[in-house]
Amino acid sequence: MTAHLQDQPWLTSAATRAVFAALEAAGGPDCARFVGGSVRNALLGQAVADIDIATTLEPEVAFAAIRKAGLKAVPTGLAHGTVTAVSGHKPYEITTLRRDVTTDGRKATVAFTDDWSEDAARRDFRLNALYADLSGRIYDPTGEGVADALAGRVIFVGDPVTRIREDYLRILRFFRFYAWYGRDVPDAAAMAACTAEVEGLACLSAERVSTELMTLLAAPDPRRAVQAMAATGVLAQLLPEAVAGAVFQRLCEITTDPVVRLAGLVPVGADGLRTLAAELRLSNAVRDRLVAGAEAATAVRPDMSDQAARAAVYRLGPRAVQDALVQQRASVASDPADDVRLAALIAGWTVPVLPVGGRDLARLGVVPGPETGRLLKAFEAGWIADDFPADGHEARLRALLDPAFSPPPG
Known part of the structure; x- marks a missing residue:
């Protein structure tokens, strides 16, 4: 039975159809299909953020076709097969079908192909190797992608060790996708491969690691994924001082904020968090927030008075005080009435300006x-x-x- 996507506004929008019309004018019917996250999320009834398109057209041909149709074309990565079309003020990333020629664990040398199965074979997980045409018909080259997505299974395409050695970031992607889409226990073969190849993470750039880590921590409930990372040695490899214990578990119940969750996962104080932010190449804004929240921890209490709370907010800032209070709620018992009272005060009080000079x-x-x-x-x-x-x-x-x-x- 062939699966179809249903009721997807992005699938039928004039902007999307304009992009497909441009590509099909150069390559004929079925030269382009949606791929990856948009297909997976639509199948699961979840929100679709980015729309990626795979095509049999080589990148220069796709680029020219988009421009010929009067759409904006951006050469975002021609050497790797990627161009971006802007239609209806929305970006559509278009990538030529590829197969890997050589890999070194970080980057791959690719060759273009017109074989959809070859393109699927180089992807990371079966639930991401899904394609759909403009009618919504789903193509599942591995034969298991649809079933995996519906069952909440995150399973590598082919041999897990081979996939990981092609790009060691796939270790982190496994746990990230498990955090967002996985149900039940993680795949045993994937876990074994991550354990065996954990030292390969050392070759990755800090920026790639931090992006995956923060996206994982933003999942509705990342606790099982973090526990799986600890079980494979991945957590210790990335964050040697991480403590995925009761405080972190509780923190994941009371906030979905990845910055606060990271501070709870790595309880090393202001100086330690400043060092961690530098090692992970986190943005200055995230670094400053981690440090400010840690510094505020000594100045606030979950049961402090309104007056004390206003003084803390004035001196430290509302975000730092709120972050510190959330951290404390995860580690000590607090009165829910105090939690509500202080949250309302922090959100509703306008910090005054010193009235004299x-x-x-x-x-x-x-x-x-x-x-x-x-x-x-x-x-x-x-x-x-x-x-x-x-x-x-x-x-x-x-x-x-x-x-x-x-x-x-x-």
């Missing part, structure tokens, strides 16, 4: 200089301690200048 002090006779900074810091400390009052600022400044000064009541 150097000009205010100058008007009171303070000569600009180091004394100005000292007085402003003293004012700020008192203002925070009194829970950010909205008025009475000049009286507070005068009290700092003259300790004998008594501000008027009220």
